Amino acid sequence: HPSRLNPTSDDQKYPQNCKRIVVLGAPRVGKTSILRRYLRDGFVEDYSPTSEDFLRKLFCIRGETYQIDILDASRERDFPAKRRLSILTGDIFLLVFSLDDRSSFEEVCSLREEILAAKSKLTKSSAPAHGAQQRVPLVVCANKVDLDSQRGVSHADVVKALGADCTYFETSAKDSTNLDKVFETLAKRGGLPMETGPFQHRKVSLRSYQALRTDRTAWRGGRVVGRDDPCGTLYPLARRPSFTTDLRHIIGPHKGTKAGQGLEKCHIQ
Secondary structure (H helix, E strand, C coil): CHHHHCCCCCCCCCCCEEEEEEEEECCCCCHHHHHHHHCCCCCCCCCCCCCCCEEEEEEEECCEEEEEEEEEHHHHCCCHHHHHHHHHHCCEEEEEEECCCHHHHHHHHHHHHHHHHHHHHHCCCCCCHHHHHHHCCEEEEEECHHHHHHCCCCHHHHHHHHCCCCCEEECECCCCECHHHHHHHHHHHHCCCHHHCCCCCEECCHHHHHHHHCCCCEEECCEEECCCCCEEEECCCCCCCCHHHHHHHHHCCCCCCCCCCCCCCCCCC
16 A cells, blocks of 8 residues: 555655666676665675565655665566566666676576567557667666676677667676666666766655655755755665556556656556
């Protein structure tokens, strides 16, 4: 229920601008590390399997509220039906493979085709996959470029498999190489403000965010912060909507967003 997910007071409106980013890829390719950079939580050297697969970040930008739900669908790798539902409910896609692991690249190629095919069916489009890729906000990330000496996938391999017009970056979550470009492109392709990028807004506490949302002045270090100062906060109590809710969202009327049109109200609650 929206009231359980909304961190603002009961008399506040639920965020109107909502997007879901779905992250897919093989294990151990650095998806979690990239997301930690996106959330500005730093880099952790030791590997541990993903435990939290759903995160929510709230933004206040130029007087408007935005909600970005991030779903790491890694644990759905062996459950095609669940993965397909995640794809159908996703708005923006980040596919990650490791440059030193060719099998992870092949998995991303398959995932990309699955996403384009699913989205084409959802919109009842007869356009081929290469046409669908222009409409689906999708970014491919070749991670671990810091291990270039162990590279198992060349740039030519990527162009041959994904096409020259695929939105593709070679990154390092460890060194933050090209991650700013990845985050900027995710926002641009997904129709989000550039201020949703990790270094384009202030990271505030949930309490400060609530104060801004209720149109009160927030104080930080003795300085008055106006509501036009972009800020964002991680909402710690967010839970992934149920599969029933996701199914209802898909089965219900689907309306495409035309270029230049504002974001629709989020129905995944």
